[in-house]
Amino acid sequence: MRLLSLIFLCLVAPSAASAQCMLCGKQDGGTIGTNRKAETPLRIDIETQLDMGRVATGAGGGEVEIDPVTGARRVRGDVRDLGGFAVTGTVTVSGEPGAEVRVFLPVSVDLESGSGGTARVTGLATDLGAAPRLGSDGRLVFRFGGRLQVNGTSGGDYRGRIPVTVEYQ
Structure with missing residues (x-):
């Protein structure tokens, strides 16, 4: 079996904030019908990075899954759990109070x-x-998880970036 340390970075890509066109309103001095969402940009902060912990894989490979709701780690296939802390990613979004948002992974x-x-x-x-x-x-705080698919051909620390995009609805 090969030892894999699956402590990888899940960083946030720059967020996108939708805003209503401020130049597209009435020209007669009436109200434009915009809302404050256009004035308050969204901000995304990573509180914790997704960490799958440490596992060993055999030739058949397998999966390591972190449940975003419970934080539980599950292994499938030719994978052995070697312990360590499995941690869901935690994101804090800040912006216009009460605004509805969409989150894209x-x-x-x-x-x-x-x-x-x-x-x-x-x-x-x-x-x-x-x-x-x-x-x-x-503010809105949420957690995320996923499934890491590994093969049994190489060990090491696996790292990457998982872009998280948040927009006003």
């Missing part, structure tokens, strides 16, 4: 080890409900 992300090995994260998911909103303090 990629379908998959490729990770690399220092020795050139590759692994793929799929099934990225959050613990958010269907229509997330910033709280009355203008």
